[in-house]
Amino acid sequence: MESRYYEGKVRIPSGCAISGFINRDGRLSDGSAIIKSIATMHDRSNGLGGGFAGYGIYPEYKDYYAIHMFYRDTLIKKQVEEFLDEHFDIINLSKIPVRKTPKIVDEPLIWRYFVKPLPTKLAESQLDEDEFVSRCAFRINTFMDGAYVFSCGKNMGAFKAVGYPEDVGEFYRLDEYAAYSWIAHGRYPTNTPGWWGGAHPFCLLDFAVVHNGEISSYDANRRNIEMYGYKCNLQTDTEVITYIFDYLVRKRGLTLQEACKVIAAPFWEQIDRMPAQEREQAEYLRRIYSGLLVTGPFSVILGYTGGLLAINDRLKLRGMVVAEKGNTTYIASEECAIRVIAPVLDKIYSPKGGEVVIAEVGR
Template sequence: MNYIPSSCGLFGIMRKNDRKKIPGSIPVKCLNSIRYRGSDKGSGYASFNVNQNNHYSINVFYEEDEHQLRSLLEQNGFGINKMEVRNGNNIKSYCYDVSIGDMSSIDNVNDVLWKEGTGRIYSSGTSLDIFKGIGYPDDVGKEYSIESKEADMWLAHTRQPTNSPGYLPYWSHPFSSFNIAIVHNGDISSFGANREFLKSKGVNSFVGTDSEVIAYIFRELLKQYDLITTVKIMAGKIEDPVMKYKNRGAVLDGPYTLVIGYDDGNDLYMICIADRTKLRPAILGEDDGNFFIASEESQIRLISPGARIWTLEPDSYFIASFNRGIISPGRVGIENTNKIKIPDSFQIDAGAIEYNRLNQAILKGDQAITINNVAGHRYVGINFPDSEKDITIYGTLGNCFMNLNENNISTIYGNVADDCCDSMGGGMVKIYGDAGDILCQALNGGKVYVLGNAGNRACIQMREYVDKSTVVVINGKFDDYLGEYMSGGTLLVLSNSARNFGKYIGSGMIGGTIFIRGKVNSRNIGIQPPETAVNGMLNALRKSELITDKEYHKLKGMSFIDMIKFLPSDSRKFVRKFYSGHELPEYEYRYLNSQEKIKLNSIVNEFDTEMETHSTEFLGDKYTIIMPGNY
């Protein structure tokens, strides 16, 4: 089929230290399974083998005579012990075993090569080797015979160029700087500031892609800080104002997911960082032998069907160590909610069917149809007509499931990826597992029931028309921006632990109601001004005698959404510049009233029947009820 590139795709796998090395066939297989995320403009692999060498290796793309390159290396203090020629597509790649007197020699040589326009050292280290070129994952895999190799850790990437050309292998991932390799999906909007930070550290040669600077920033920060502090600086999670200001140019911004491999000489690390609002997917996993990072769950399930899988929490990071295991899981309270079942019988085996053919087979099949072995298939059920199909699916669904659905019923035994039920106008979707980010975007009719958890921005722009009922029930956790810009419908969350609730709930909502069982921290409702700004405002109101000293001390320390309820009416008009009514919804924490109980009883009864749960007893609990603001 003709693939339509959607974004970059990545994969990382690191073995546990008591397990066998990982064959190169695994990263090739897992990356090639999502080749539609990239293009023919570049793919690559990084392998780490600890205790492999007691000497350094460098890989160089070079367009001129090799003797000139050898001379340049020797002039800069490299002692060359061994040389291997690799075919790097349209540029030769030379792999040298060398001795190096000063690590700055690598940057010095790159300065010369890039000014001359003749080449680039693209890999250096004792345990690291990088193989990259132009083509799809299997093309580059064959070019370098990746399947014949093995490693303790692999990173892999398929590329859809956004900020640099794609016709030369210089710009393909991974990018490297001495025993550090990175692969990246997204855009680094802080690229300019990041380059200036590196220039202040003496790094002046860049190939021109935003991804390359990440490896250099990581290297430079590690010269001053430990690993976790370095990760926190890059992720913008440092609280100390002096350190924050000093390293402001090293903070990454923009929509991105980043995977870093790093060998510090004593341990091997695999790291995942995503932007603070997690606008690119990051799937994490673990089984008895390995740790995983992927763009899509199906990549991990392909080689480890029973792996424990979870998503990276917004504003978090994942670190796994070869010697110590998981240092930071990237999410609080990891649970497996995937209720896997094996069908007694099925009409379609999706294992060898591409998504467009799968949709055709479903539409041509019986009114009630069962599909097995779904593995990351995208666009299943998209824009299906109002045909009252009853579809049962076993496996792991890809993005955009049942978008624009009208009056069909779907039951999924497995997890569903991002953008499920987008603009759905009717019918019912039942998910016996977790749902990814952007669940039910612009949902305008029908019912969606989730037995497990929901990701970021669930029910954004959810709405309801006069003649349609729109209902979403989430039995588990949810991440940030639940119900953002919601304009109608009923959204019910049955999980009742505060640690299960994301931030910015109901921000921008203008209609509908969100019911969350249990007490939500009021600071997590809507988008509220920073505490320092609120305290400054209160101080100004006190100095202007719009509030008394007693009122000032009562209000200080409250969340903004609580504080505004107690402000005297004369002072409220001065506060409006801190928020818009849409950003800040209203909320109450209380028992359901009789009308709400009747409404939710009908919803929960059906949820219990369809999802095999027992939730009606929860209707007697207290709920946080969130509605559009009316300040």
């Protein structure tokens, strides 16, 4: 295909399946359950993208940023490694282990680095660690053609590829990782993606987002968020949603609940009916972050250290169910994806449009 149609050059709308669960008691589960769950919704994907993120998977390196990289070739790998070496203390690097399967082909070079910002560089930059790491990731993704940071949080990691999600999970040997929370995604893009970066989850620091639906506010959101140091290299909805969360929560200091009141703001009619204090807060958030309201259909699971957040668009144009069994909370596009791994549930329900679901370890 002509390169002008590659992902990142054009905007590719896509439909999808999402699933995730979190053990609120902190118990670890290997990756087989989440693969089983997302595989149930096979028909919501079309083999053009699948991915996962697990939290708590690198306990031995939990204080280091785990940078997951795709490389087109060894040349660019060398260049990026020089860059990393210049900015970070790299305490471990390796290929991410994979299990070859005929269903996953054309893989790039896939590498993993556990790093800490070099104290001198960090001091020189006058940034905090998170901002330093995120800026380095943007540098690589924007300026180093053929290299892509697809995960850079602490004690978490994303694994994604072009293919059906169950094959992607198999390929990355997720059964060998143990996490207290997992999220997964099966993709149905309406165009061939250029390469693996376009698959979900989409990550920045410890935020990982999987998402279903095509948002109609995309360009309004993109042009707004790009003012604040983000660069939407891939032109996908998921990417922009991830950045919005990062901006509102990490940079502006909103709570996750408040951030959701921006992204899926209540309707004015609802705001007008609220009690005075609550109305003022809701109105304020909607007014000052009006460029970050997301419209059009979406269901999103946001993974972060110690928690999962799920939210639908305010009209609830996509399906999403939430369930609980013991100390585990499940979220998926379809009920069947939960039942297949937890046939008997304590509770199952569909959150309302714009309703925030938060499940956290220890709560």
